[in-house]
Amino acid sequence: xxxxxxxxxxxxxxxxxxxxxxxxxxxxxxxxxxxxxxxxxxxxxxxxxxxxxxxxxxxxxxxxxxxxxxxxxxxxxxxxxxxxxxxxxxxxxxxxxxxxxxxxxxxxxxxxxxxxxxxxxxxxxxxxxxxxxxxxxxxxxxxxxxxxxxxxxxxxxxxxxxxxxxxxxxxxxxxxxxxxxxxxxxxxxxxxxxxxxxxxxxxxxxxxxxxxxxxxxxxxxxxxxxxxxxxxxxxxxxxxxxxxxxxxxxxxxxxxxxxxxxxxxxxxxxxxxxxxxxxxxxxxxxxxxxxxxxxxxxxxxxxxxxxxxxxxxxxxxxxxxxxxxxxxxxxxxxxxxxxxxxxxxxxxxxxxxxxxxxxxxxxxxxxxxxxxxxxxxxxxxxxxxxxxxxxxxxxxxxxxxxxxxxxxxxxxx
Ligand code: GLA
Numbered sequence: 234x235x236x237x238x239x240x241x242x243x244x245x246x247x248x249x250x251x252x253x254x255x256x257x258x259x260x261x262x263x264x265x266x267x268x269x270x271x272x273x274x275x276x277x278x279x280x281x282x283x284x285x286x287x288x289x290x291x292x293x294x295x296x297x298x299x300x301x302x303x304x305x306x307x308x309x310x311x312x313x314x315x316x317x318x319x320x321x322x323x324x325x326x327x328x329x330x331x332x333x334x335x336x337x338x339x340x341x342x343x344x345x346x347x348x349x350x351x352x353x354x355x356x357x358x359x360x361x362x363x364x365x366x367x368x369x370x371x372x373x374x375x376x377x378x379x380x381x382x383x384x385x386x387x388x389x390x391x392x393x394x395x396x397x398x399x400x401x402x403x404x405x406x407x408x409x410x411x412x413x414x415x416x417x418x419x420x421x422x423x424x425x426x427x428x429x430x431x432x433x434x435x436x437x438x439x440x441x442x443x444x445x446x447x448x449x450x451x452x453x454x455x456x457x458x459x460x461x462x463x464x465x466x467x468x469x470x471x472x473x474x475x476x477x478x479x480x481x482x483x484x485x486x487x488x489x490x491x492x493x494x495x496x497x498x499x500x501x502x503x504x505x506x507x508x509x510x511x512x513x514x515x516x517x518x519x520x521x522x523x524x525x526x527x528x529x530x531x532x533x534x535x536x537x538x539x540x541x542x543x544x545x546x547x548x549x550x551x552x553x554x555x556x557x558x559x560x561x562x563x564x565x566x567x568x569x570x571x572x573x574x575x576x577x578x579x580x581x582x583x584x585x586x587x588x589x590x591x592x593x594x595x596x597x598x599x600x601x602x603x604x605x606x607x608x609x610x611x612x613x614x615x616x617x618x619x620x621x622x623x624x625x626x627x628x629x630x631x632x633x634x635x636x637x638x639x640x641x642x643x644x645x646x
C-alpha cells in the first residue's frame with residue numbers, strides 16, 4: 234500500500250521523498266454511541282485499516298530562491314513582520330494535494346483560492362491547516378490507504394488527526410497527542426459544522442494496540458481494556474450506504490439533547506449534561522415525548538458502557554452480546570439514527586445462533602454494523618449476511634475483519 238503511494242509521490246513530485254509520512258487508523262466503537270457529545274462514556278479503538286498521509290513543504294519553482302532558515306527547509310526566508318495568515322506566505326509555490334484512492338487532485342496558489350467543488354477531503358485538509366495556526370506555506374500532500382471512506386469508521390477524523398500529526402512533526406512543536414486530538418475535534422465542529430464529540434479523535438490519536446479505550450468524555454480521561462473474549466471475534470459488516478441525512482440529523486440529535494438538559498435543569502440545577510441525569514429526573518421534568526426518548530437512550534447507553542466493561546473483564550460473551558442488542562434497539566427506536574440496511578444486518582446478527590450480538594456503529598444512517606461472533610459461527614454468518622443482504626438490497630455488504638491497532642504515528646520517511 235505504502236509502496237504504491239511512494240511511487241505515485243515520485244511521479245507527482247519528483248524523486249525527493251516526502252518530509253513526513255503518517256499512518257492514521259480508522260475508528261471502531263464497541264459501545265457508547267451518541268454519548269460523547271453528552272459528556273458521557275464511550276469505548277472506541279483504532280482499527281488496523283489506515284490512511285497514509287505523505288507531506289512536504291512545496292518546493293520553490295526556482296532553486297536560486299531557496300532560503301537558509303533551516304538546513305531542511307526549502308522555503309524562501311520570511312521578511313520580518315510577515316503576517317502568519319495561511320494564505321499569504323506561499324510566494325509562487327503551489328499547494329498540490331492528491332487523494333490517491335479517489336483519483337482526485339487539487340493545485341492552487343493560495344488557500345483562499347482553493348477550488349472546493351466536490352472535494353470534501355480537501356475541506357478537511359483546509360480545516361486542519363486553519364486550526365493548526367502554524368503556517369508552513371504551500372504543501373504537497375498525498376493521502377491514500379485501505380480505510381473505507383463513508384463507512385462510519387471515521388476516515389475524516391483519521392485524515393484530520395493524521396495531518397495534524399504530520400504538521401506537528403514538520404514544525405517541530407511540542408503539542409501532545411491529546412492536544413492534537415482536541416484540535417482535530419475543533420475542525421469537525423468549527424469548520425465542518427458537525428456538532429460531534431471527541432470519541433473519534435481520541436481513539437485515532439491515542440489508542441493502544443490490542444486494546445479499546447474507555448473514555449470519559451467530560452473529564453477527558455481514559456483507560457485501556459482488552460476487548461477480546463476467547464472463542465469469539467469482533468467483525469464489521471459494511472452496509473456500503475451512507476444516507477445524506479447524516480449531518481443535519483446528527484446536529485438535530487445534539488440539539489435535542491441540549492434542549493432536554495435545559496428543561497431538566499429547571500428542577501435539577503446540578504444537571505449540566507445528560508450524563509448527570511437519571512430516569513427519575515426525566516419523568517419529573519415532563520419532557521416532550523421525543524426528548525424523553527432521546528434522553529432515555531443516552532442514559533441507558535452510558536450505563537451499557539460500564540456494563541460492557543464488566544462483561545469484557547469477565548470474558549462474558551453472552552452479556553456483551555445482549556448489550557450490543559440492547560444498544561441497537563435503542564439506536565433504532567429511541568434515538569432513531571439507524572436505517573433499513575443497518576437494521577437488516579443487526580437484526581440478522583441478533584437472530585443467528587453463534588452470533589452473540591450486533592449493533593450499528595458510529596453516527597448512523599449508514600456505515601457499519603459491529604458484531605461479536607463465535608469463532609465456529611463466523612463463516613456461516615458471513616455467508617448468511619452476504620446472501621440475505623444481496624437478496625434484500627441487490628448488492629453485497631463488505632465483511633471487514635480487523636485487529637485493534639495503536640493510534641496515529643509517524644512512520645517515515
Ligand atoms: C460520529 C461522531 C462522534 C460520535 C459518533 C456517535 O462518529 O464523530 O463524535 O458522536 O458519531 O457515537
